[in-house]
Amino acid sequence: MIILKSPQEILKMKKSGQIVATILSELKMQVKPGVSTLFLDQFADKLIQKFKVKSAFKGYKGYKHSLCTSINDEVVHGIPSAKRILKEGDIIGMDFGVVCDGYYGDAAISVGVGNISEKAQKLLKVTEESLWKGIEYIKAKNYLSDVSCSIQNYVESHGYSVVREFVGHGIGQSLHEDPPVPNYGEPHQGVILEEGMVLAIEPMVNMGKSGVRILEDGWTVVTLDHSLSAHFEHTIAITEKGAEILTKRGEENA
Numbered sequence: 001m002i003i004l005k006s007p008q009e010i011l012k013m014k015k016s017g018q019i020v021a022t023i024l025s026e027l028k029m030q031v032k033p034g035v036s037t038l039f040l041d042q043f044a045d046k047l048i049q050k051f052k053v054k055s056a057f058k059g060y061k062g063y064k065h066s067l068c069t070s071i072n073d074e075v076v077h078g079i080p081s082a083k084r085i086l087k088e089g090d091i092i093g094m095d096f097g098v099v100c101d102g103y104y105g106d107a108a109i110s111v112g113v114g115n116i117s118e119k120a121q122k123l124l125k126v127t128e129e130s131l132w133k134g135i136e137y138i139k140a141k142n143y144l145s146d147v148s149c150s151i152q153n154y155v156e157s158h159g160y161s162v163v164r165e166f167v168g169h170g171i172g173q174s175l176h177e178d179p180p181v182p183n184y185g186e187p188h189q190g191v192i193l194e195e196g197m198v199l200a201i202e203p204m205v206n207m208g209k210s211g212v213r214i215l216e217d218g219w220t221v222v223t224l225d226h227s228l229s230a231h232f233e234h235t236i237a238i239t240e241k242g243a244e245i246l247t248k249r250g251e252e253n254a
């Protein structure tokens, strides 16, 4: 069941979304060679306290951290650790969410550590652009599957692949609500978008094949062929004005 949000609720979600955006921007500035992924998680925790909000992830299905940190061939849900030290040339996905006044915000960015290869830069660029290719189709009366299809077509036109096993989602007073939002699909199918829907769109893009598996830690998702993977996510509300990006960061000017 898709739960529609009133303009007042969307305003609250924007508050959560803007806190997520600010914290992700701050995290991005901490990414450099020599930093551990646990440091990034603790840095996020400090900002969570400063903003007097709660982590969306800590405690979710037993997850113990506020941030997911996924390096190189890790797709999503990497677990922060003092032993994972970022090194020049890595790419890292950071997925982060908060709850504020009962409403969730959820977003992710992928960034390079120091200087990265041109190939890796291209993967980050295409993955972020694919999110915007999907967002272009977000407005009332459009088919949700056209969002999915647009992301898939853009990614595959660059020779990359989209992950099938994990998808975007509705979001509100829960982190995950209906509808699921795959990053692949046929056009003009299924759910029709309406004002009041709030969606987390999150393409996960592999440089090689689409296959993934979960490591023995029960969380970390990695590519089967060890190819690099990137992830970007925004929480987006459908309003009378169209798509409103609730988690838009200051440095984004689209």
Ligand code: MF3
Residues within 6 Å of the ligand: 056, 057, 058, 060, 061, 063, 067, 068, 077, 095, 096, 097, 106, 200, 202, 233
């Ligand atoms: N941010 C993820 C999502 O977009 C969920 C993270 S799982 C958690 O759905 F356990 F870390 F919370």
Ligand code: CO
Residues within 6 Å of the ligand: 106, 107, 168, 169, 200, 202, 233
């Ligand atoms: Co999400």
